[in-house]
Amino acid sequence: MMLSVHDLRVSFAREHGDPVEVVHGISLDLAKGETLGIVGESGSGKSVLSLATMGLLPRTARATGRILLDGEDILTMSERQLCRVRGRKIGMIFQEPMTALNPSMRVGAQIAEGLRLAQGLSRRDARIEALRLLEMVKIPRAAERIDSFPHEMSGGQRQRIGIAIALALKPELLIADEPTTALDVTVQAEVLDILDELVAELGIALILISHDLGVIARIADRTLVMYRGDEMEQGETEQVLRRPTHAYTRKLLAAMPGRVRASLELSDG
Amino acid sequence: MAEILKVQNLSRHYTLNGSTIRALDDVTLGLDEGRILGVVGESGSGKSTLAKQVMALDTPTSGEVLLDGRSLFALSPRQLRAARRNFQMVFQDPYSSLDPRHDVGRIIAEPLHLDPAAPKGAERRELVGELLEDVGLSASDVTRYPHEFSGGQRQRIAIARALITKPRLLVADEATSALDLTVQKQILELILKLREEHGISVLFITHNIGVVDEICDEVAVMQHGRLVETGPARAVLDAPREDYTRRLLAAEPTLEVIGRRSRRVAAR
C-alpha cells in the first residue's frame, strides 16, 4: 500500500481542561491510482485527518497511531523530513484557489517556483514544464495565460492552476480538500473531470475530501463516511451509495435533494 | 390569488473604472401570495443584487418593485419603515448576520423597532420565546449569545428574527448554502412549515437546483443580470426551454455517474 493509516487518533490541547479528541481511531489504505473519497459534515474530523496526513497539524494537536507513506511514518518525521515529503510525495489542492495562490505573482512563475527549488530546473526548463502543466490542466491559450496574474483568471481556471502546482513535482499522493466547493456548479464538473483524468493518467493516489456526496460519487473509487471523528462506514463508492450499511450514511443520502436521490435510483436500473 | 411582489423592468448598473456593469438588467417577475419563488443562478448572475433591491437596501438604476401594488421606492422614509414590517430577510452566512455582542432576545426583537406599538417587557420576552420554539429552539435560549450556537441553530435564530413582525414576504438569500446537508434539510422543512402555518410568501435565492426542486413552486433562472427563464418549478426543471437552463441542469451534481467511473476503471 502506498498510504496506510492505522488507528489514527488526534486530540487538541485546550487552555484549560483535558484535551479533546476529534479523530477517534481511523484506519484506511490507499493504493496507487486509486481515489478515496472522504465525506462528512462540519465537525466530522475529515479536514483534521487530511492535515495529519500532510504533517500539517497545528502545534496544539497530538496524534497517535501510524500514517505510513511508502512505509515511512509521517507522525514520527521531523519538520525537515516533512518538508521534503510535502510537494514531492504529497501534493495539495485547497478549497479557496484565490487565497492559495500568491496574488502578486504570475501563474507561470508560481508553477515554476517549486520546479526550480525542488528539482533544480533552470528558469527556461521550468517555464517549459510550467507550460506543459498548464496545457495538461486544459487552460485555453496556455502560452498566453502563463504570464497572467491570478486575479485575471476565473475561479475555475484558478483552481486548475492549483491542480497544476500540486502536480508539478509529480507527487504519489494528492490530497484535495473541498476542491470545488467554492466554484459554480457548471465549473465544478469540469474541474472534477480534469482532476479525475489526471490522477488516472499519472497513476496518482487521490484523497478527495468533500461534504457533497455528488462530488464523491463522481470520481471516488472508495468512500469513507465520517461523523464526529468516527468512521461510519468504508467501502466501494457504489456499494456505500446504493447499499449503505450505516444509519448515518442513509441520513446523509436522505438529506440530498430529491432530484439527486432520484438520479441514484434511475441509474440503478 | 393576489400578487404580493412584482418586480418590473428592474435594472441596477454600477460604474467601475469607467465601464458600466449591468448587475441587474431589465428583470420582470412576480410572486403570488403564499407561494415560494426560487431565483437560481451562478455567481455574478445578479440574484443577490435583486434581493437587495426587493428589500430596499439599495436603489435601482431604473424599474420598479411593487409590494402589494405599491412602489417601494416612492414611499416616504416613514412609510417605508411601516412597509418593512411586511417583508424581512434571512442572510446566507449565519456567522455574519447575528451581532456577537447582542443576546438572542435582543437580536430577535430588533425588527420590532419598526412598530411603535410593539409589545415591551415581559410581553416581548414571551413573543420572542414563542418564536424560538416555533423555529425549533428553546425559549430559555433568549439570554444566550450567538457564539454558543451551531451554524444551523444560528440560521434558526435569524429566521425567528425575520418572523417577529409577522411579515408576509420572506427573502432568503442563499439561506442554506453555508449549512451542512442534514441541517439544510431541516431549515428547508422549517420554511415549508412556516408557509403552511402562516401563509408566508418566500423569495428563495439559491445556486442549488436541488433545493429549488425541494421547496419552490415557481422558478426564475438568471444569468449575467438577466432573466433567462421563468415558470412553474416542476415544468422548468423537467423540460427547460432555454439553453442555459439545460446547461445548469446538466452540471448539477448527481449520483448517477458512479457507474461511469466504475465502467472506465473496468475498461482499463
Add this chain to the structure above:
Amino acid sequence: MRKLPFSLIAGGMITGGLLAAALLSRVWTPADPTAMNILNRLKAPGEAGLLGADQIGRDVLSIIMAGAWTSLGIAVTATLVGGAIGTLVGVSAAAKGGAFERVSMAVNGVLFSFPPILSAILLGALMGPGALTSITAIGVFMIPVFARVTRGAALQIWSRDFVQAARMAGKGPALITLQHILPNISAQIIVQLAIQTGLAILSEAGLSFLGMGVAPPTPSWGRMLADAQTFISAAPHLVLAPGLAIAAAVLGLNLLGDGLRDLTDPRRRQAS
C-alpha cells in the same frame, strides 16, 4: 480563569502604581512638593528624602508624585477628549461615506502631518503656556489617530450582515452606530486609549521641557528634566528620577495596551 497575558499583568501593575502615586499625592506627600529648603540643596537620595532634593532643596519624591498627577491628568484628559472627537469623526465617516468621508479623512491627513510639539508651540504662542495649551495640543493630535483607527474598524463591521439586518429593522446610521458598531469596536478603542495615553505622557513631558506646558510652581516631570540639565554631573538623580518616571509610565501603558489587545483578540477568545 484563563491565563492573563503577561503584558497585561505587568502593564496593569506599573500603570496602577503610577495612578496610586498620583492619587496619593492629592492627600499626602512625604514633604510639600513646593516647599524650598536651601539647606538640602542638591542632596543625594537618602541624604534628604528617599530620592534626594533638587537645586532649591525641594523633596524630589514629592515632586515626582505630584508630577504624576499633572502628567496623568493632562494625558488622560487630552486622550479622552481627542479620542472621543476622533472616534466620532471616524464612525461618522464610516457611517455616512461619500463626500463627508472624503473631506473628513482629508482634514485628518492634514492634522496628522503636524507634529504635536510644533502645533503646541504655535498654540503656546497664541494662548500662552499652561495646562489647557498642553491638553489642546495633545488632544488635537489624538483626533486623527482615533479617527483613522475607528473608521477602519467600523467599516469592517458595516460590511457584516447583521448591519443589513438592522437596516431591515428600519434603523438609521446613528442608531446602528450606537447599537452595533461601537460595541463591536470598543475593544480596539480601549486598546488605543491605553497606548495613546502613554504617548500623551511623553508629549506632555516634551512640552513642559520646552516650557510650553504647565506653569511653575505646578510640579511637572518635563520641567524637572529641563531644570536638572545644568546639574547633570553634580546631581544625576535629578535627571534620573523624572526620566525613569516618564519611561515607566510610557512602558506601563504600552504593555497595558498590548495586553488588552491580546485579551480581546478574537483568535484568543475562540481558543478559550
